[in-house]
Amino acid sequence: MAPPSRYCVPGERLCSTEEATAGSGTYTRHGFIFSSLAGCLERRSEDSGLPVVSVVRDSESQLLPNVGAVVTCKVCSINSRFAKVHILYVGSTPLKSTFRGTIRREDIRATEKDKVEVYKSFRPSDIVLAKVISLGDAQSNYLLSTAENELGVVVARSEAGVQMVPISWCEMQCPRTHTKEFRKVARVQPQFLQT
């Protein structure tokens, strides 16, 4: 039986900054912490220092891709200079409305950037893990980069329509036709490997 939770509205004064630090969904003003969302008040005690006060709305959280966040996106079209993607997830929370992003040719790999071919790194309808490097200016969308070992193609379908298995950092193989295709593959993180 959970204790009755305390709800708050935007602008409600929660406590002073001496008693706690401001978490998500709050803002500080004149030495006090105010709520910024209409939701449930949550108080978490940190080991070092003061407890963290935050306001949560369980159902949806309006998330926007921030600079430095790892996002999951789907490639919609490729070009010799860049690949256009739809950003689907930020971290592990799905986005309600898709945002558009661009992965430039020089941001696909960290080494040998001028020898990169976009056609050999991504194909349309691949699922890619990328990192946001910029919010973009007036003309362009979010700029993303896959220039790390853990970023790149996660799920891809072969020309036969079957999901492919990664065999190295630059190749994936189709289990049915055994043809190898070039992709910039993301390294599987150790916690997900079964050995």
Next chain:
Amino acid sequence: MPLDHRRLCGPEESQPPSLWAALAAEDEDEEGAGAAPRDPCSLRPLFARAGLLSQAQGSAYVELGSGTKVLCAAWGPREAAEPGPGRLLCEFRRAPFAGRGARGRPGGLAEREAEREAAAALREALEPAVRLGRYPRARLAVSALLLQDGGSALAAAVSAAALALADAGVEMYDLAVGCALCRPPAATAAAWMLQPAEPEERRAAARLTLALLPALNQVSAVLGGGQGGPPEDWAQALRLGLDGCHRQYPVLRQSLLRAAQRRDAAAAATAAAASVA
């Protein structure tokens, strides 16, 4: 006979309009006589409810005792092409059946201009309350629909729009509360009245609409005009309006808390049903 889908069919029987015309004239006289002994500082009963539309991410319905009904819907951040902090797009529409009597020119330029002005006023009142810096390159949309105009429509729309934005989960500094005042023509008593009804607003010599952020105690918009008295009168009207806003705030706050509780209860119920099934 084939149905005509382009027109709204009237009733089968028809009666002469003179029957109803006499009734309307009597109504007007009664209202004119009863308006005089009204306490200028009294607030109409206010009803507010948030979280009622399923099509929009946030919604609110505000009804004032004089008959003004406003329905407002808000949508969370969507991608926008312009760089910089997020933008708030407001829209204000009057339903065709909102006013009493015949519309001068339905869909004409004057109506569209009035709607555009009201939308700009709404945006001015809401922008200081929303944390646009948290939504870079995003677009927040708010749409207000006036179902019945019984006076103080813009003030009710401001309150409803703030409730809808908070219900949609948009980060805000505070709720914006709107209050309207009007001053009857100089022949009668020249005191400012809170939340005028429609006939009072029509006959008023000066009108004022205030939008206040109560917790921060900041005024976000002051709109209005007319033939006023000395400047102290306007200052006194502002104070009266601020007081009216502060008195309305608890009702709006309560409606938002209830909506949050209802939403959490519904989410818990669906989660329990999903885990059982």
